[in-house]
Amino acid sequence: MTSEHGGDPWQTFWRGRRLAMRGRCPRCGDGALFASRFRLAKSCDACGLVYRREEGAQTGSMYLCAAVTEVFAALLCVLVFVSTSWSAWTSIAVSLPIVLLFSFWFLPKSMALWVAVEFASDVANREPWTRP
C-alpha cells in the first residue's frame, strides 16, 4: 500500500515522526508544530495542515505521556531503591522531582508523536485534509 506522498504509510509515519520530534510540521517540515512549549499551533503556517482538527484529538498524547511517565517512574524508583540503602519511601521521594522533570520534558514529545501518528493514519486513509 502506498500513500499519496509516494511512500508506504510506515515511511510517512517515520518521516513525520522525525519532523514532528524536531517541532516541525509532519507534512512539509517547514512550519512550526508548537505555538508555545505545551501548546500545539492550530495549523502549519507553511502548508496549512491543521494539527488540531477536533476536540479531544490530543487525548492519545496525554495517555501516551502518562503511560511512559509511569513506566519511567517505576523503573527509576526501583533503580534508586536497589542501588542505595534508602527506604522505599525515601527512594520515591528522591525520584519524584526527577519524574516531574521527565514529564515536563516528555509531554511536548508525546504531543508531537501523536500528531505524526494521526497524520500517517490520515494519509493512509486518504483523508482530504492531508493533501498538500
Ligand SMILES: [Zn+2]
Ligand atoms: Zn506544513
